[in-house]
Amino acid sequence: MSEFHIVVCGSIVPDPLQTLEPVQGADGPALKNEMMLPAVLDPWAGHALFEAAELAKKHEGSKVWLVTLGPKAKLQQVMMNVAQKVPFELVCVDGPASGFDDSFEVARVLSGAIEGIAGLEKEKMLVFGGWQSASRGSGAVMQMVGERLGVTEQFQGVDKLVVGDDGSLEVLERVEGGAWQTAVCDSAPAVLGWATGELPEPPNNPQVGMQNMRLIMPALQQAKAADMGASGLSFGSVELPQQRRETRVVKDVPAEDIAREIVEWIRS
Amino acid sequence: MRKVLFLAHTEADGTLSRNALETLTAAKALAEGLGGEFAAGLVGADVQAAADSVASCGASFYGVSGEAFGQSRYATDVNACEALVKASGADIVVAPATMRFSRALPGVAVRVDGRVDTHCTGVSVKDGKAVAERWFYRQRMKGELSRDERPWIVTLSPGCYEAFSGSGQADVQAVEAESVTRSTVTGIKAPDVDEQTIRPDAEMLFVTGAGWTKKQGDGEIHVQRAEGVIKGFLDSTKASLGSSKSLVDISGEGQAVISFLTHLHQVGQTGSTPRHTKGLATCCHGEEPHVVGWRFIQERRAINKDASCGWAQGKADVLYVGDAFEIMEKVNELLRD
Numbered sequence: 179m180s181e182f183h184i185v186v187c188g189s190i191v192p193d194p195l196q197t198l199e200p201v202q203g204a205d206g207p208a209l210k211n212e213m214m215l216p217a218v219l220d221p222w223a224g225h226a227l228f229e230a231a232e233l234a235k236k237h238e239g240s241k242v243w244l245v246t247l248g249p250k251a252k253l254q255q256v257m258m259n260v261a262q263k264v265p266f267e268l269v270c271v272d273g274p275a276s277g278f279d280d281s282f283e284v285a286r287v288l289s290g291a292i293e294g295i296a297g298l299e300k301e302k303m304l305v306f307g308g309w310q311s312a313s314r315g316s317g318a319v320m321q322m323v324g325e326r327l328g329v330t331e332q333f334q335g336v337d338k339l340v341v342g343d344d345g346s347l348e349v350l351e352r353v354e355g356g357a358w359q360t361a362v363c364d365s366a367p368a369v370l371g372w373a374t375g376e377l378p379e380p381p382n383n384p385q386v387g388m389q390n391m392r393l394i395m396p397a398l399q400q401a402k403a404a405d406m407g408a409s410g411l412s413f414g415s416v417e418l419p420q421q422r423r424e425t426r427v428v429k430d431v432p433a434e435d436i437a438r439e440i441v442e443w444i445r446s
Numbered sequence: 447m448r449k450v451l452f453l454a455h456t457e458a459d460g461t462l463s464r465n466a467l468e469t470l471t472a473a474k475a476l477a478e479g480l481g482g483e484f485a486a487g488l489v490g491a492d493v494q495a496a497a498d499s500v501a502s503c504g505a506s507f508y509g510v511s512g513e514a515f516g517q518s519r520y521a522t523d524v525n526a527c528e529a530l531v532k533a534s535g536a537d538i539v540v541a542p543a544t545m546r547f548s549r550a551l552p553g554v555a556v557r558v559d560g561r562v563d564t565h566c567t568g569v570s571v572k573d574g575k576a577v578a579e580r581w582f583y584r585q586r587m588k589g590e591l592s593r594d595e596r597p598w599i600v601t602l603s604p605g606c607y608e609a610f611s612g613s614g615q616a617d618v619q620a621v622e623a624e625s626v627t628r629s630t631v632t633g634i635k636a637p638d639v640d641e642q643t644i645r646p647d648a649e650m651l652f653v654t655g656a657g658w659t660k661k662q663g664d665g666e667i668h669v670q671r672a673e674g675v676i677k678g679f680l681d682s683t684k685a686s687l688g689s690s691k692s693l694v695d696i697s698g699e700g701q702a703v704i705s706f707l708t709h710l711h712q713v714g715q716t717g718s719t720p721r722h723t724k725g726l727a728t729c730c731h732g733e734e735p736h737v738v739g740w741r742f743i744q745e746r747r748a749i750n751k752d753a754s755c756g757w758a759q760g761k762a763d764v765l766y767v768g769d770a771f772e773i774m775e776k777v778n779e780l781l782r783d
Binding site: 361 | 518519520521524544545546548549550551552553555556557561562563564565572577581582583584586587588589590591592593594595627628629630631632633634635636650683709710711712724726741745746747749753758759760761762763764765766767768769772773774776777779780781
């Protein structure tokens with residue numbers, strides 16, 4: 179039976195139900211009242227974390243780390259909830275979690291944090307994360323983290339991973355047209371950027387939460403400040419789409435008439 | 447002298463995808479705008495036919511060919527693209543945001559010590575400088591950005607430019623790349639019925655919301671009837687099928703839902719934002735997170751029982767207030783005639 183060291187990269191994003199508005203900050207664009215907005219674990223990172231925990235459960239001796247870059251005060255709030263879902267150990271770097279940060283610099287910071295994990299064995303390593311994020315949405319960080327760690331077997335848009343008896347990894351990756359490409363990688367290490375996967379969000383388990391928080395709180399307290407480097411990225415503008423359509427409301431009209439109008443429109 | 451590289455891969459049949467041809471239009475215009483050199487780099491099992499199909503674009507052609515490069519796979523793609531970027535000496539690389547290149551090109555940026563900006567919707571020249579446009583926070587705000595670092599790799603989303611056309615005889619300079627990998631592509635798993643997916647080539651997007659699985663006027667849920675109506679419409683129109691997040695979430699919770707909807711159909715904040723000429727939303731509710739799902743739909747209409755629905759008001763061109771079951775059954779009847 180294979181044993182994996184699974185490193186999940188993921189950060190926090192504003193709750194999707196919040197209204198977001200860009201403002202010009204001292205260092206570039208930011209979100210209005212960003213620190214006041216309620217945050218959640220990025221949805222795709224969440225899928226990756228749940229898949230990692232399930233894989234670790236099936237493969238005795240495996241271990242899961244969640245490596246995250248974000249403001250630690252907000253991370254602490256989010257971890258109160260996430261910690262109750264599945265067992266993991268937190269590796270935290272205190273820094274921004276903005277969608278306007280340079281993905282290259284984020285990858286550099288994350289790969290540095292992974293390199294620093296004590297006891298991580300690279301030949302057993304699977305680097306998980308979301309294939310996109312609800313902030314920058316670049317779908318680029320995981321590949322760059324993998325490259326920096328020297329991992330050349332990478333998969334993105336993953337919905338399923340099956341581990342063979344020989345330790346091989348059969349991966350289902352999304353491709354165009356609502357289909358999947360299937361591929362087999364002979365063994366770890368590999369990078370997997372998860373789409374939604376197949377697992378539902380686990381229910382809260384207070385026991386898991388208490389166990390996790392024993393390690394999460396010290397990790398947060400000891401989190402080092404991220405050195406985000408000097409990026410040559412500059413923004414000319416960031417704005418909300420202004421277009422508002424004049425909606426023609428058709429009501430109190432028989433279904434037959436509405437259907438006829440729709441069909442004419444479809445055929446036009 | 448600045449140099450722009452158009453970078454693309456061939457499809458299984460050796461052609462270039464529509465996304466690639468659109469990107470070629472953008473890359474060519476960027477090179478002309480910058481007054482720089484223009485090159486094209488192609489990856490595939492055999493790239494000659496693809497190069498010939500766009501030979502009149504005015505680029506000097508480079509190609510990485512071989513069986514190993516005919517497949518979509520990170521290890522081989524990243525080697526091929528790295529070799530092409532280095533061979534061309536380009537300082538700006540414009541490539542289609544296909545699944546294959548979205549997977550590989552960020553890794554290439556690390557290898558060539560460059561930077562990458564993905565899923566952009568435009569590249570242009572402003573004050574003599576290359577700028578790119580892209581959306582942030584899941585299509586909720588749009589930014590214009592530029593970079594000092596080179597090479598700068600930009601991937602372009604489909605549907606943003608006209609496709610280039612202009613064939614001829616291309617002189618392709620062969621470039622060597624390593625094909626070592628530990629992964630084997632074993633096949634493609636396609637959905638059983640092609641109309642039940644997001645299909646980028648469809649004219650219309652049909653969005654189904656959670657209302658289809660809610661209790662109707664008789665106090666009952668009519669999932670089978672809903673499935674029949676939706677399938678009937680898709681059969682007639684060959685529309686792309688999307689669903690709101692709420693409907694997809696319900697399926698994750700094990701409730702009775704439209705049986706053929708999966709996360710692949712999800713549009714919106716945590717789903718896709720497809721580009722189609724027309725969009726018809728039915729039984730959808732919700733505000734901004736859902737609305738982003740049809741941000742790139744040109745003509746939008748909605749059917750809903752609520753005249754003040756946030757999905758439609760100010761976002762749709764027409765909102766039909768009525769029973770979607772009744773209206774769509776009539777629509778299907780008329781489409782069959």
